[in-house]
Amino acid sequence: MDDSGFRYFYQTREGELEGDQIPEDYELEVVDPDLQGRFRCCHALIDREQPDSLQVVAILEQKLFHQRCYIPSGQPVPELVQINCRCDILNFTESLLRDERNANRSKFLIIVMFGPLTGCDDDAEIEIEEETETAEDTMDVEVGFVPASKSAIEDLENVSGLGCNDCVICLGNFATEKEAKRMPCGHVFHGGCIVRWQEKSHLCTLCRYAMPLDR
Ligand SMILES: [Zn+2]
Ligand SMILES: [Zn+2]
Structure with a gap:
């Protein structure tokens, strides 16, 4: 469990790119039996000509965690959650660039959905991981962190x-x-x-x- 007691959801995926326009970021209310909360969806572009995945991470991180107009839970997002989210973005972006099926494409739109979960069981201390095998759909739900020996x-x-x-x-x-x-x-x-x-x-x-x- 992180310090604030909130559980966070994040998901990185690829979006549909229309021209070179990066879509406006937006907020989204999700009410689903498996996923409930108010999430922020942020966008960034990566260009194969200048494949700087860390820059994409930095852009999204700025949008997700350092905008005063949007503090998802009313509290700062714990550093551990930020780092996990950052790594998720990096992994996803690099796998897009590596994928041979994308060899002919030059630009990719990366979308991250992030926010605190609501309506969840506070007693859950175990780590839940729901990871699909495809690069297109990575989903992580962080519940608790366990230190290494x-x-x-x-x-x-x-x-x-x-x-x-x-x-x-x-x-x-x-x-x-x-x-x-x-x-x-x-x-x-x-x-x-x-x-x-x-x-x-x-x-x-x-x-x-x-x-x-x-x-
Ligand atoms: Zn370091
Ligand atoms: Zn490793």
Whole structure:
């Protein structure tokens, strides 16, 4: 459970692009047995000529979490939820670009739907994951975070000499901070960032690889 007691929903998908126009962002009330809440739908464009997925993440993050006119639950969105949402956007965007079926296309419209869930059971402390296999439809519902075991965190492999990539937890470059750590799944983050993350959640933010838990 996050600090505010709210549960959040987010979903990243591809939208229909008409010309080069990015649609207006909007809010949406959903009343469905499985999904209830008021959600914000934000859009961003990615161009294969300049495939900067992190920029897409930064744009959407700004729209979702840093607009004073829209604070979904009346409280700031917890950092953990923001990071998970950010990674979801990044994963989705990169899978669109990688997909061979999209090889002839130059521009993609990314839509994120985000907001606090209402009408849910407060006692639910378990982590619910509903992930479909297709890249088109990724859905995550975050309920609770379980930290990784101390020893597993200490055993994370140190890596150095990374030049190009960015750390998705802080969106910072590896060049600015020498210390990086690699998870068993192969994903690399700043040492400080991944330790802080694993002390809250044992899942890899990018692929959901599960680290061992304390018993
Ligand atoms: Zn970092
Ligand atoms: Zn991973």
